[in-house]
Amino acid sequence: MRIVVDAMGGDHAPANVVAGVVAAVKEFPVTITLVGMGDRVKTELSKYSYPDNKIEILHASEVVDMDDNPMDVIRKKKDSSIAVGINLLKQPGYDAFVSAGNTGAVVAAATLYLRMIEGVDRPGIGLVIPQVNGYAFLIDVGANAEPKPEHLCQYGHMARAYMRGVMGVQNPTVGLVNIGQEEGKGSGFDKQAYQLLQEKVPNFVGNVEPNQVFTNKADCIVCSGFVGNVIIKMSEGLMESAATVLKREIKKNPFAVLGAFLMMGALKGVKKHADYSEYGGAPLLGVNGIVMKSHGRSSPKAIKNAIRATMREVEHNILEEMKTAVVS
Amino acid sequence: MRIVVDAMGGDHAPANVVAGVVAAVKEFPVTITLVGMGDRVKTELSKYSYPDNKIEILHASEVVDMDDNPMDVIRKKKDSSIAVGINLLKQPGYDAFVSAGNTGAVVAAATLYLRMIEGVDRPGIGLVIPQVNGYAFLIDVGANAEPKPEHLCQYGHMARAYMRGVMGVQNPTVGLVNIGQEEGKGSGFDKQAYQLLQEKVPNFVGNVEPNQVFTNKADCIVCSGFVGNVIIKMSEGLMESAATVLKREIKKNPFAVLGAFLMMGALKGVKKHADYSEYGGAPLLGVNGIVMKSHGRSSPKAIKNAIRATMREVEHNILEEMKTAVVS
Numbered sequence: 001m002r003i004v005v006d007a008m009g010g011d012h013a014p015a016n017v018v019a020g021v022v023a024a025v026k027e028f029p030v031t032i033t034l035v036g037m038g039d040r041v042k043t044e045l046s047k048y049s050y051p052d053n054k055i056e057i058l059h060a061s062e063v064v065d066m067d068d069n070p071m072d073v074i075r076k077k078k079d080s081s082i083a084v085g086i087n088l089l090k091q092p093g094y095d096a097f098v099s100a101g102n103t104g105a106v107v108a109a110a111t112l113y114l115r116m117i118e119g120v121d122r123p124g125i126g127l128v129i130p131q132v133n134g135y136a137f138l139i140d141v142g143a144n145a146e147p148k149p150e151h152l153c154q155y156g157h158m159a160r161a162y163m164r165g166v167m168g169v170q171n172p173t174v175g176l177v178n179i180g181q182e183e184g185k186g187s188g189f190d191k192q193a194y195q196l197l198q199e200k201v202p203n204f205v206g207n208v209e210p211n212q213v214f215t216n217k218a219d220c221i222v223c224s225g226f227v228g229n230v231i232i233k234m235s236e237g238l239m240e241s242a243a244t245v246l247k248r249e250i251k252k253n254p255f256a257v258l259g260a261f262l263m264m265g266a267l268k269g270v271k272k273h274a275d276y277s278e279y280g281g282a283p284l285l286g287v288n289g290i291v292m293k294s295h296g297r298s299s300p301k302a303i304k305n306a307i308r309a310t311m312r313e314v315e316h317n318i319l320e321e322m323k324t325a326v327v328s
Numbered sequence: 329m330r331i332v333v334d335a336m337g338g339d340h341a342p343a344n345v346v347a348g349v350v351a352a353v354k355e356f357p358v359t360i361t362l363v364g365m366g367d368r369v370k371t372e373l374s375k376y377s378y379p380d381n382k383i384e385i386l387h388a389s390e391v392v393d394m395d396d397n398p399m400d401v402i403r404k405k406k407d408s409s410i411a412v413g414i415n416l417l418k419q420p421g422y423d424a425f426v427s428a429g430n431t432g433a434v435v436a437a438a439t440l441y442l443r444m445i446e447g448v449d450r451p452g453i454g455l456v457i458p459q460v461n462g463y464a465f466l467i468d469v470g471a472n473a474e475p476k477p478e479h480l481c482q483y484g485h486m487a488r489a490y491m492r493g494v495m496g497v498q499n500p501t502v503g504l505v506n507i508g509q510e511e512g513k514g515s516g517f518d519k520q521a522y523q524l525l526q527e528k529v530p531n532f533v534g535n536v537e538p539n540q541v542f543t544n545k546a547d548c549i550v551c552s553g554f555v556g557n558v559i560i561k562m563s564e565g566l567m568e569s570a571a572t573v574l575k576r577e578i579k580k581n582p583f584a585v586l587g588a589f590l591m592m593g594a595l596k597g598v599k600k601h602a603d604y605s606e607y608g609g610a611p612l613l614g615v616n617g618i619v620m621k622s623h624g625r626s627s628p629k630a631i632k633n634a635i636r637a638t639m640r641e642v643e644h645n646i647l648e649e650m651k652t653a654v655v656s
Binding site for chain 2: 067131132142145146177179182186187188189190209210211212213214215225226227229230231233234235236237238239240241242244245246249250252253255256258259260261262263264265266267269270273
């Protein structure tokens with residue numbers, strides 16, 4: 001299996017990307033094509049020892065910045081690592097693309113170069129999120145801020161294929177993020193989406209209130225990219241704020257300092273449980289290729305985990321599974 | 329000062345409401361009119377000793393259930409504690425209304441019976457939320473799921489009046505919840521709202537990303553009722569899930585059990601910091617009267633704190649301040 005990785009993507013590129021790729025090729029049966037500024041990638045790679053034949057470098061002369069406008073990238077940076085990397089998927093022998101770079105640019109380039117699969121109008125970014133017990137798949141978390149109700153149905157079908165194919169869940173349930181339990185809650189959009197999901201998507205279990213996102217109400221949770229983005233950024237921010245307040249409280253009392261030391265394992269357990277990077281990146285679904293977006297702040301470990309998660313998608317032939325699910 | 333309290337509102341009414349009211353009259357210079365089923369309220373009150381002249385009961389023969397449809401309540405339950413209580417505010421001598429009951433019914437009854445203040449089209453529910461340092465005012469958290477951009481401007485003006493008048497913040501800043509920092513992010517609605525806020529609301533500081541809601545980006549944070557409701561329900565759910573996972577991790581290791589014991593104060597400090605009921609209820613703004621909504625699961629302490637927060641609004645003559653802020 002060969003996975004194409006954007007060497008220049010993310011806040012700490014190419015250092016973190018290269019470190020993650022080296023860890024991945026040592027641990028997993030995978031070959032990597034690193035796309036980016038050849039010299040800089042070579043310099044980073046020279047810091048490590050690894051099986052030479054498992055990493056190749058493909059030079060791309062331009063770099064997409066995290067705050068570049070996605071449409072400008074498409075028009076003006078045609079030799080960026082994102083554009084070159086995604087275009088590689090059209091050639092045989094390249095199975096998937098992973099980037100920690102500019103999300104909008106990855107979505108735009110994948111949509112333009114790979115096109116959509118039949119039955120899907122707009123791509124969506126999904127995320128495997130940890131629940132109190134097990135996992136759920138949340139989609140969309142930011143590709144499509146203002147979807148139509150039918151887009152949520154397409155997300156529902158693709159999410160079910162993902163949970164079934166990659167996560168091994170039999171007949172996954174689907175829920176809609178809404179501000180009340182009962183049918184008829186929310187805005188006009190939410191009411192229409194509810195109706196359509198009920199008609200068209202198997203095993204739809206109704207509305208999921210925001211406080212149920214981390215319990216086990218549904219295996220697949222669909223929402224607009226705006227709401228999904230609020231959910232993941234909010235939970236990141238809230239856990240960080242809670243940690244800050246906890247540290248401040250601990251400092252008030254020497255017994256609490258000792259307590260924190262004794263509880264370190266448990267606190268780390270919660271952090272590990274809540275940390276999305278433990279589970280890899282966020283798959284971009286709906287485009288005709290396997291594309292994985294990992295967090296801009298990705299550590300080497302997060303990059304390695306994103307590669308592992310991408311390998312699982314390739315192994316389970318998730319793209320074909322999704323194509324069947326959407327049109328059936 | 330006399331505050332009208334819905335004795336029948338909330339999941340544990342009238343028991344928790346009566347207990348909270350008794351605590352409030354003992355602690356604060358306030359007189360309460362408890363509206364609800366006379367017999368049941370009397371039975372609860374008989375469990376406590378308190379200054380007789382500080383609590384009066386007003387019988388209302390109907391009770392609004394938490395899942396009643398708000399429009400049905402308005403049409404069919406005209407003698408409910410919510411309808412009777414809100415109508416009292418039109419008489420001199422009644423300063424404010426507090427309810428832990430059906431949010432939709434409180435919003436509908438307040439809109440119908442009190443009408444809107446000049447310059448405001450739709451009511452919004454605000455909430456004082458704890459940040460790492462200090463507080464912010466988030467509006468709307470659920471009255472208006474599908475607002476127009478100009479409603480967010482009206483919320484901005486009212487939120488500023490609230491933070492200035494009640495919380496003592498000089499020249500409060502205003503931010504818009506959005507999925508990116510820069511102008512031009514989000515849906516068409518978000519872009520329009522950004523423009524309008526920039527033109528019309530003083531001290532607008534731009535977009536607030538969801539992970540900045542609990543840091544100190546802005547004093548007043550405006551959003552649609554859908555998004556605000558997602559934010560508060562998510563944070564409730566996430567803190568509960570994190571606590572569940574932490575307890576599970578602690579049980580794995582006896583040292584961690586001891587650690588948790590030593591850290592109890594610090595953990596309670598975080599809980600207290602994050603607990604909205606510490607700060608009272610959620611003011612319903614835009615109607616021509618002071619109306620406070622407290623959480624359906626309110627404890628007696630939450631009811632007491634909601635009464636205290638309501639008293640502050642009356643003391644600071646917040647309604648007049650808001651009327652001036654909106655039209656100026």
